[in-house]
Amino acid sequence: MANTTQTADKSYVLSDKTRQFLSGPPKRLLIGGNWVEPASGETFRAVNPATEETLAYVAQAGASDVDAAVAAARRVFDSGAWSRANPHARSRTLVRIAELIEADAAHLAELIVLDNGKTLREARKEVQNVVDSYLYYAGWPTKIYGETNPSSDDVFNYTLVEPAGVCVAIVPWNAPLLGGSMEAGPALACGNSFILKPGEQASLASVRLGELMLEAGLPPGVFTLLTGEGSVTGAALAEHPDVDTVAFTGSTEVGKRVLAASVGSLKRVHLELGGKSPVLVLGDADLDLAIRDSAKGIFALQGQVCCATSRAFVHRSVYDEFVAGMVEAADAVRLGQPLDEETTMGPLITGVQRDRVCGYIEAGKREGAVARAGGDTAKNGPGYFVPPTIFADAHNGMTISQEEIFGPVLTVIPFDDLEDAVGQGNGTIYGLAAAVYTQDISRANALVKRLRAGTVWVNNTLTLDMIAPFGGTKQSGFGRKRGKQSIEHYTSLKTVFVRF
Numbered sequence: 112m113a114n115t116t117q118t119a120d121k122s123y124v125l126s127d128k129t130r131q132f133l134s135g136p137p138k139r140l141l142i143g144g145n146w147v148e149p150a151s152g153e154t155f156r157a158v159n160p161a162t163e164e165t166l167a168y169v170a171q172a173g174a175s176d177v178d179a180a181v182a183a184a185r186r187v188f189d190s191g192a193w194s195r196a197n198p199h200a201r202s203r204t205l206v207r208i209a210e211l212i213e214a215d216a217a218h219l220a221e222l223i224v225l226d227n228g229k230t231l232r233e234a235r236k237e238v239q240n241v242v243d244s245y246l247y248y249a250g251w252p253t254k255i256y257g258e259t260n261p262s263s264d265d266v267f268n269y270t271l272v273e274p275a276g277v278c279v280a281i282v283p284w285n286a287p288l289l290g291g292s293m294e295a296g297p298a299l300a301c302g303n304s305f306i307l308k309p310g311e312q313a314s315l316a317s318v319r320l321g322e323l324m325l326e327a328g329l330p331p332g333v334f335t336l337l338t339g340e341g342s343v344t345g346a347a348l349a350e351h352p353d354v355d356t357v358a359f360t361g362s363t364e365v366g367k368r369v370l371a372a373s374v375g376s377l378k379r380v381h382l383e384l385g386g387k388s389p390v391l392v393l394g395d396a397d398l399d400l401a402i403r404d405s406a407k408g409i410f411a412l413q414g415q416v417c418c419a420t421s422r423a424f425v426h427r428s429v430y431d432e433f434v435a436g437m438v439e440a441a442d443a444v445r446l447g448q449p450l451d452e453e454t455t456m457g458p459l460i461t462g463v464q465r466d467r468v469c470g471y472i473e474a475g476k477r478e479g480a481v482a483r484a485g486g487d488t489a490k491n492g493p494g495y496f497v498p499p500t501i502f503a504d505a506h507n508g509m510t511i512s513q514e515e516i517f518g519p520v521l522t523v524i525p526f527d528d529l530e531d532a533v534g535q536g537n538g539t540i541y542g543l544a545a546a547v548y549t550q551d552i553s554r555a556n557a558l559v560k561r562l563r564a565g566t567v568w569v570n571n572t573l574t575l576d577m578i579a580p581f582g583g584t585k586q587s588g589f590g591r592k593r594g595k596q597s598i599e600h601y602t603s604l605k606t607v608f609v610r611f
């Protein structure tokens with residue numbers, strides 16, 4: 112049984128900026144360039160998952176706020192202030208956004224840790240990724256162009272690549288700043304009016320992002336922030352007739368609802384959904400590397416990662432050694448207060464999520480898997496902590512192998528026959544990512560083709576880059592984000608014929 116260390120609750124001194132941010136009045140909505148209270152006056156609590164304390168109160172946007180926000184976003188879009196702005200000017204504004212975020216990095220990282228529970232190291236890395244993302248998309252406005260086509264001799268035929276219009280992103284809480292920024296960057300680069308609906312479990316970094324967007328000089332209404340519950344704010348946005356596109360990141364279940372809601376006005380919808388990604392460890396793999404990466408693949412952000420590698424299929428010849436290595440990795444985790452620099456794993460996001468993950472751990476034990484590390488479902492509050500758990504003696508039919516747990520729980524399954532392992536690896540409703548560990552590059556390339564996943568890693572795990580497309584197959588969604596694929600989502604193609 113693993114003996115994960117619990118780090119002590121050392122007092123961490125928050126920066127003045129963060130204390131000031133949290134001590135103010137309830138956070139408001141950003142509509143038409145102004146911070147406004149929601150029409151209903153309703154707010155909800157932002158909770159620190161490591162202490163269960165209230166951090167701040169945040170506005171709950173209702174249907175009438177959504178109407179006002181979409182109308183303001185449409186007005187500025189039609190005005191051309193941003194949608195037809197000089198591309199060089201758009202680039203400069205995106206660079207300015209990146210610079211402001213970079214200058215505010217320490218404060219933003221604190222907000223992310225407090226609101227989400229990831230470690231300081233992870234939060235700092237997230238902010239850096241956000242900066243890189245805006246800088247990457249700052250390069251795009253001057254490179255979005257159509258083409259001329261060899262149509263008949265009496266016409267001149269060309270295409271224009273235009274902004275899509277009023278674009279919504281509904282995102283979860285697991286990357287509180289990156290989730291929305293990954294959409295905002297390309298949406299703004301293309302000249303759209305952009306509306307962000309962050310996950311209600313961690314919206315504070317998005318509030319700060321809204322402040323920085325105004326400071327960067329975006330025309331009022333180009334960036335809108337609507338905080339609130341998904342079933343209220345998210346649902347109203349998904350079905351709004353004057354919204355042109357929705358980029359949804361979240362669970363498969365809610366993704367289906369968003370798609371259904373979009374049908375009324377036939378919005379363009381992009382779905383980035385859940386996963387149950389396999390890692391295949393072949394008998395000839397560099398085992399130390401496979402273990403190190405598999406620990407990262409399931410323990411990063413407490414396993415609350417869409418592409419977490421949560422099922423390991425390991426060749427029987429190295430199975431025991433792999434399990435022992437994973438138990439050692441779980442033992443080395445320092446679970447505790449995420450503002451403590453020594454902590455390597457913080458709490459889960461909410462009590463509901465903690466109970467859900469613990470429910471899966473109980474199901475795993477009930478169905479006959481053996482928890483070789485963790486497995487403890489006692490509530491050791493305050494804080495929604497769950498120790499990293501490694502299940503051995505598992506098979507792919509178990510609940511813990513089929514359903515997305517979204518917690519630090521790995522299922523390790525032995526295999527003898529590689530064909531069978533590929534079949535089992537593909538054997539869930541999901542198809543987001545997969546990883547392969549082998550020193551035989553020919554075998555790796557053959558496996559890459561066989562795995563039904565949007566991303567396949569060979570001898571690495573969780574590698575993502577803003578320049579590389581990311582997305583799922585099967586019920587992990589459709590569409591790709593990042594890279595030029597996001598530019599395609601946020602633009603519309605117009606075909607023009609001019610008679611000579």
Ligand code: NAD
Nearest residue numbers: 282283309310341342345346361362365383384385386417
């Ligand atoms: P969720 O689906 O519950 O919520 C995601 C977002 O949708 C939130 O902003 C939420 O408020 C909103 N929402 C909820 N109900 C809604 C409704 N009826 N209409 C419109 N919007 C609604 O997901 P979650 O629990 O917050 O996040 C975890 C899930 O997100 C996991 O399944 C994870 O795999 C997935 N995820 C996927 C990716 C990816 O890129 N594929 C990335 C991160 C997370």
